[in-house]
Each structure stands twice: as structure tokens, then as C-alpha cells.
Amino acid sequence: MIRDITIGQYYPTNSILHRLDPRVKLIGTFMFIISLFLFQSLFGYIVVTIFLVSVIKLSKVPFGFIVKGLKAVIILLLFTVFFNMFFTPGETLWQFGVIKITKEGLINSGFMAIRLTFLIIGSSLMTFTTTPNQLTDGLEKVLKPLNHIKVPVHEISMMMSIALRFIPILLEETDKIMKAQMARGADFESGGLLKRAKSLIPLLVPLFVSAFRRANDLAMAMEARCYRGGDGRTKMKPLRYHSRDYVAYLSLLLYLGAIIALNIMIKKIV
Amino acid sequence: MQIIFDKINYVYSGGTAFARHAIKDISFSIEKGEFIGLIGHTGSGKSTLIQHMNGLIKASSGHIYFNGEDIYDNSYKLKELRSKVGLVFQYPEHQLFETTVFKDVLFGPTNLGLDKLECELRAYEALKMVGIGDDLLDASPFELSGGQKRRVAIAGVLAMKPEVLILDEPTAGLDPKGRDDILEQIAKLHRESGMTIILVTHSMEDVANYADRLFVMNKGELVLQHSTKEVFAHYQELEKMHLAAPQVTYVMNALKDRGYAVTTDATTITEAKNEILALLRAKG
Numbered sequence: 001m002i003r004d005i006t007i008g009q010y011y012p013t014n015s016i017l018h019r020l021d022p023r024v025k026l027i028g029t030f031m032f033i034i035s036l037f038l039f040q041s042l043f044g045y046i047v048v049t050i051f052l053v054s055v056i057k058l059s060k061v062p063f064g065f066i067v068k069g070l071k072a073v074i075i076l077l078l079f080t081v082f083f084n085m086f087f088t089p090g091e092t093l094w095q096f097g098v099i100k101i102t103k104e105g106l107i108n109s110g111f112m113a114i115r116l117t118f119l120i121i122g123s124s125l126m127t128f129t130t131t132p133n134q135l136t137d138g139l140e141k142v143l144k145p146l147n148h149i150k151v152p153v154h155e156i157s158m159m160m161s162i163a164l165r166f167i168p169i170l171l172e173e174t175d176k177i178m179k180a181q182m183a184r185g186a187d188f189e190s191g192g193l194l195k196r197a198k199s200l201i202p203l204l205v206p207l208f209v210s211a212f213r214r215a216n217d218l219a220m221a222m223e224a225r226c227y228r229g230g231d232g233r234t235k236m237k238p239l240r241y242h243s244r245d246y247v248a249y250l251s252l253l254l255y256l257g258a259i260i261a262l263n264i265m266i267k268k269i270v
Numbered sequence: 271m272q273i274i275f276d277k278i279n280y281v282y283s284g285g286t287a288f289a290r291h292a293i294k295d296i297s298f299s300i301e302k303g304e305f306i307g308l309i310g311h312t313g314s315g316k317s318t319l320i321q322h323m324n325g326l327i328k329a330s331s332g333h334i335y336f337n338g339e340d341i342y343d344n345s346y347k348l349k350e351l352r353s354k355v356g357l358v359f360q361y362p363e364h365q366l367f368e369t370t371v372f373k374d375v376l377f378g379p380t381n382l383g384l385d386k387l388e389c390e391l392r393a394y395e396a397l398k399m400v401g402i403g404d405d406l407l408d409a410s411p412f413e414l415s416g417g418q419k420r421r422v423a424i425a426g427v428l429a430m431k432p433e434v435l436i437l438d439e440p441t442a443g444l445d446p447k448g449r450d451d452i453l454e455q456i457a458k459l460h461r462e463s464g465m466t467i468i469l470v471t472h473s474m475e476d477v478a479n480y481a482d483r484l485f486v487m488n489k490g491e492l493v494l495q496h497s498t499k500e501v502f503a504h505y506q507e508l509e510k511m512h513l514a515a516p517q518v519t520y521v522m523n524a525l526k527d528r529g530y531a532v533t534t535d536a537t538t539i540t541e542a543k544n545e546i547l548a549l550l551r552a553k554g
Contacts (some may be wrong), residue, residue, distance in 0.1 A: 174512065179326045180365040183357040184350060184426055185381030206369035209412070243519075 009069075010126040015060040021245045022138025028252050035259045036122075041266045044259060045114065052118055061128045064104050069124050077116055084109035114150065120232045132164035141239055152204050154230025162218070167235045170211060177206045271335075272434065272466055273300040273323060273355075278332035280318060282357060292318045293329075294490045300468070302433070305460050307477030307498065308470045310487030311512045316470050317360065320436045322350075323468070324355040336422065353382050356432030360439045362423035366411040371402065371422050374411050378430040389429075396429035397422070400455055408511045417448030424452070428459075434466040435459070453480065478502065478516040478537040486513070518542040 017025075032161045036048065056063065070077075090104030096142075127135070140157035147153050178188065188199055280519045281292040294415045300306060311381060321327040323437065325341055325348040334341050341351055360367070367392045368374035375396055379389040395408065400421040412421055424440065437456065441449040456481050471477055477484060477498065484501040486494035488511040492503050501508070505515035505523075514520075515537070522534045522542055532549055536542040 074284065101501055176359065179321065180357075180359045180362065182326060183324060183352055183359070184365075184378040185352055186377075187349070187381070200405075202365075202367045210366075211366055241450050 002171045009127065010131050011061045011065060015058060016244065017055070017059040017125075017131065019244065020129075020248055021239055022130050022134040022240055023142050023239060023241075025126050025130055026135070026138050026142055026250045028248065029123055031252055031256055032122045033119055036119055036255055038259055039263055043066075043261065043262050043266065045111075047255075047258055047262060048118060050084070056121075056124060058187070059125055059129050061125070066121055066124065066128070071119060073116075073120055077113055078114060084112050126140045128227060131163060136161035136164070154233070158230070163260060164215070166211075172205070173210055174203065174207055177203055177210075191256050225270040271299045272302045272337060274335040274542055275299070275322070276333040276335070278319075278322060278329045278334065280322070280327060281330045292490055293322075296332075296492045297321050298485065298492060298495055300434075302466055303464045304456060304458075304466055305457075305480055305482045306466075306468045307476070307481030307484045308468060308487065309472070309484060309513060311523045312509075313485040315490040316487055318440055319469065320357065320438060320470060323434070323436060324352045324357050325517060326352075326357070350478075351547070353378075353499065354432055354438065355434045356427040358424050358427050358435070358437045359439060360442060361420075362426075363411075363416070363419035363439075364418060365426075366423060368407050371397070371411050371414070372407040375425045376421060378426050382430060390476060392429045392431060393425070396425040399428055399459060400452070410535070417444055420444065420448075421452065421455075422497070430535045432465070434468065436468040439472065440469070441471065441473065449476075452494060474502070474514060474516045478518075502537050503535060510548045 032051075039048070041046070057067065066110045085105045085108075086099060086110050088102055088105035090102035092100050093103050093106065118186070125194075128136070136157040139160065139264055141154055143151070143153045143157070186199060186202055188196070189204070191199065275296055275298050278293060278296045279291070282290040282292050301482070306392055308316050308320070318327060323327055329343070331338055334354065336351060338536055339346060341348070359542065366374050368377065372390075372393060375393040379392045379493065385420070402418065402425065406418070413420060414422065420440065420546065424437070427435070435456075440452050440456070444452065453476060456467060456469065467480075469477060469481060477517050479546075481498050483499050484496065485492055486508070488500060493511070494504065504514040504518050507521055508514055516540055518536055518541070522532055522536050522545065525532050525546075526534055530549060536545050
């Protein structure tokens, strides 16, 4: 059940997207998210959809797997749709007491849902195609300039990579402890809210104990190898741009350019 | 027959890129009161297999019968099964959570819905069985030594009075003394209460001393299921699966190769000792 959450997971396929420099993917994802909120017209949607579909095709991650990741945020999606639908003022289409649906609300909620879906798909594509280690390496490199204003970039990225690394370990541990307690007759699924919350104690206490134990072990192991922060630390595999990365940057710029140009054109026509 | 597995298959993450056929077409039956050793290399599917026995994992195909009933029947109560088939996981001490040893052992019987007195009686008995003294009953389980923690965790399962006890590498990470203590206590349980025991392990010496029959797993398949002596006679086959016979088996085989008139079916040190002494006496 916990394993069904695919959002933020790495999906190994041997695609060009997987081989791209993580910096390209980070900046690309950032640009994609911004672009989602730049356009207003229907044409914009078409351009974004074409872009997203071609990136999905390039990534070779099965579409079904991506959609599965959306399940986790369906509640958020429904909320957005709901509020946009009922609380946007405008031309009334249907009314029941104080509740009314407006034409603008309907359009707004539809577009908002598409935007959110695209946003989630876009950002999960980054995690599908980038290993956590690459991701934090890229992040460290991209944020490096912030070092000058005393932001501990290395420490932040190290914490991130450790946190990411621990997610699957803790998931596995949860699964194991859950099973062990179920073997002792524990019941996690029935009963009221209070009973269910109480039934989590036999799961959470061992989980925390083991998380602390693992953190302790890791700190010891790092210290034993003389880890002392990022100063003067070199990398075994330093990030280097290849020609494919420049091509990717160029296509990103073209995409962004297209969106902006479209925006200006539409404004002129209107 | 107490437990029957009929053509059990299990596929992890079926239908995704991560799918893995963990268990392939496994069939066997276990009689009441048997002591079974389950051996296999890391990743051979041992742990997955035993989790089928109390219904924690549902097989992708096949049937499991416990005391003649199909556990996948809709009307079958899995909770009841779990009280009858006790499963002690690897590193069971990681599941301890209560404030005192006694309360932790109480968790199992309380979940069965027994009355308070019965629960406490069972918890007390179980702690006695694994050799935890009265002085430790009110200690925090997190303050105990590794071996003690493990015994408390095993008591937590024993307190449910299971008919079958499955132990997944109960000796992993323990010192030789802790190892012998736990194995000896398991053997005693088997002798005195007639409990069916399934012991999962890497260590051939462990199973050689105690098990009546051995199940050998390799890459998700059950490749051998014979008496302990028969399995160890196939030690060349075992080596192909990155397993080995007990060291004494090798000693006896080496002796035979050098022309000494010994039989090679000794699997425990005591047996080997008697065999060699007999030979010496015959010569002397």
C-alpha cells in the first residue's frame, strides 16, 4: 500500500533524458513550472501539451506509471477544482441556494486542474529520470553561487541526499515492523479513529528507534571517514556538460520563447 | 498434515518494471511436531516463503492449507491463523515498543482478546520459556543486551501459544553463547511442547544439530526436501547453490578419501566424534 506511491521515485530506463546533466533537468523543470503560469490562451495549452508529451516520450517512462503518481495528489486536485468552480464570480450557469456555478468558474477550474496535473507530471518526470544522488549533486552545483552570501549549500544538499536515501529504507522498515506486529495479532485497519491512532504506537515507536539508530550509525560511519563538510571536498564524478545538454538548453529556450511569443501575439490580436 | 503448500507462486510488484518472480511453484507438506530447517542463499526466497505461512503475503497463485482448511477461503479468519502460526522475523528485537518487558510480551495475547489474567499468565510463561528472569520483567526492553532483547521478542510470539513456530534467522548477529542459548531453547520447546518448528538459517551447523528435515531453496525454487542427512550427502549440489554442508561432513569425507573406513553421514560433531573413536578403538 505504501509502495504504491510512485511520486518522487526513480524509474530506471536508458533514455536520453536519464543521461542529461541533472542541472539541465533542474533548471528545465523550474522553467517549465514558470511557463505553466505564463500563458492564458488555448494555444498556450497546446504548446505546453506538445512539449510535455514529447518529453514523456523521450523519457521512456510508461505513461501508466506516471498517472499512478497522480493518485497521491487527487485530493488536492479535487479541492482546487471545487473551489474554482463554486467561488469564481461571473455569469451564472446553474444555481442552487447560495451555491452557484459560473461559466468563468467552470473554465477556470478546468484550466487549473490541467495546470496542476502538468505541474505534477513535469516535476515527477525529473525525479523519474534522475537518481537522488544526481539530483542533489545538481542542486549543489546550481546553488553554489549562494555560498557567497553564507548559505550552507553543501550541508543543505548533503542533508537532502541523506533524507532522500532514507526514504526507501524507512519504507521497507515500516513494512517489516508492520508485518511483525501483524504477526503478533496487531490490527491496523479496523476500528474508529482513536483506536486506529492508538494502533500506530507499536509501529511508530520501533520506527523512530530504528531511525535514530540508523542516523547514529551513519554519523559514526561518516566521522570514521573523516567527513568534515564541503570545504576542499572534490567529487569522483564531477558534473560536466556534454553536447546533448546544450541541445537540451537550446530546446528549453525555444520552448520558453514560443510561449512568450504566443502570449504577446495573442495580446496584440485581442 | 498441518501445513500444505500447493503450487505456490509469488510475483513482487506484478505488472510493473520492477516485477520479480520471488517464489516459483512451491509444493510441500509439513506434519505436526516436525522440526524443519529452511536453508538457502541470500535472496533465494526464504523470507518471502515463510510470510505466506501466516498469510502476511498472499500468493499470486496456488493454495495453502492449514489443518485442512484453505487459508485463502473468504470465510477463513487470518487473525486466527496468525495466532496459531507464530512468526519471529529477522532481528525481532526491532519490533519492541513497550515501556517494560512484560508489557511488550503482553501485546500478542491481548490482541487475541483473551482476559487479562490469561494474558499475564501466558506472558509470564513465555518469558520463563526463553529464560528471562523475574528481575527483568519491569525493565525497559531498550536497556537489555542484544541476546536478551531477542529472547524477549521471541517470547512476544510464544505468548500467543502458537502451534507452529517459524523463526527467521534467530541467531543472526549474536555471539556464539547467545546463539547456542537460543537454539537450545528452541530445541527444548520442540521436545517439551511438541510445537512444529520451522527454522530459517544460513548456518548448516544449526540445522544439522536440530532439524529432522531440510528444505533447500535456490532462486525462488524448492530444490531439495529430504531428511537432514540425505540433504548433506548432496553437498556438491549444495555448493553449486553457494551453500555448504556442515564442516564435520567435510572432515568425514576427507577421512574416507584417505582410506579410513568411516561412514560419511555424520552431520554433527558428536556423531563424528563417536565415529572416529569407534574407528580408533577397532584399530587399537
